Amino acid sequence: MKINLKQLFSIVGESRDFAYEIGVDELSDIRGYSFASPVSVKGRLYNRAGVVYLEYSVELTLLVTCDRCLKEFERAYHYDFDHIVVPSANSDNDDYIVAEGESIELNEAAVTDLLLQLPTKNLCKEDCKGLCMVCGCDLNESTCEHINTEL
Numbered sequence: 001m002k003i004n005l006k007q008l009f010s011i012v013g014e015s016r017d018f019a020y021e022i023g024v025d026e027l028s029d030i031r032g033y034s035f036a037s038p039v040s041v042k043g044r045l046y047n048r049a050g051v052v053y054l055e056y057s058v059e060l061t062l063l064v065t066c067d068r069c070l071k072e073f074e075r076a077y078h079y080d081f082d083h084i085v086v087p088s089a090n091s092d093n094d095d096y097i098v099a100e101g102e103s104i105e106l107n108e109a110a111v112t113d114l115l116l117q118l119p120t121k122n123l124c125k126e127d128c129k130g131l132c133m134v135c136g137c138d139l140n141e142s143t144c145e146h147i148n149t150e151l
Contacts, residue, residue, distance in 0.1 A: 033062060069128055070131065
């Protein structure tokens with residue numbers, strides 16, 4: 001979603017609310033993640049004292065595989081983000097979002113922020129026991145004769 005910020009940059013006190021979804025089909029190029037729902041993006045842009053701020057939240061559900069027992073499950077996530085938006089910048093600076101041509105692409109910012117926030121390790125439950133290293137049985141559901149020999 002592209003938003004033009006010309007009015008926001010020029011009028012102190014101006015604000016703009018937004019709410020939309022990034023469809024699962026738009027997210028299919030992202031490797032390593034399986035989106036079970038669209039990414040819901042809600043927030044606002046506002047000019048306070050001549051500085052444009054972006055505050056938004058994302059909500060989504062991922063289909064993930066437990067890193068210990070290999071079971072698939074769905075997990076919901078909610079994250080909040082905030083940025084300062086500038087019309088131009090002299091150097092590469094990750095502290096700001098640069099509005100090229102007085103507009104920003106919110107999808108790009110939201111997906112980038114989201115991917116940096118998602119966990120790198122997924123567990124179906126905090127105390128997941130995983131699989132037996134010898135026979136491969138799920139130790140959350142059963143025990144095997146190898147359990148005592150592994151220790």
